[in-house]
């Protein structure tokens with residue numbers, strides 16, 4: 001198994017663990033995410049278990065061990081710093097950086113990663129609002145809520161976009177909905193499954209609640 005394959009598995013398991021904390025990750029979920037057959041995934045997972053990176057229980061799934069988690073967070077750190085670098089320094093769009101980062105994350109050295117981190121001012125989130133783990137493996141947690149739950153009359157700041165398909169990100173970019181944007185909720189229509197939003201420049205548009213549910217906003221304490 002090559003290093004980049006190991007890294008992709010650990011990263012994917014880590015993302016699934018963050019989605020459903022405390023649950024074991026099933027082979028089917030990993031297979032779907034990595035676009036592989038369950039048989040291939042099970043063989044790989046057994047090898048990772050032999051290396052002490054995951055804890056595998058047949059029929060119930062897998063969790064990362066301490067060393068597996070450390071490695072996974074390292075890969076996520078590289079991935080997210082690269083994405084931010086590509087957007088801020090290279091001028092790429094946030095909808096096109098993911099595949100680029102998928103390749104570069106396996107190629108750059110630790111020194112390169114640290115230089116990017118320093119150059120960008122030790123950022124805490126990537127262009128999509130995903131937290132960037134620190135070099136010590138710490139991940140910041142934020143109080144965030146789904147935009148779909150915000151009531152009419154409230155003003156919120158976009159913090160994170162959960163659906164990172166190029167299509168969805170391009171759509172949000174056209175509307176001006178990015179982390180850091182301030183939006184005022186004019187109306188939430190549960191019957192029509194849509195909400196009317198207004199950006200600070202006064203532009204109004206409507207967004208389906210399904211799409212709004214994939215956008216997280218900062219929660220004031």
Ligand SMILES: [Zn+2]
Pocket residue numbers: 080083126127128129130
């Ligand atoms: Zn990202």
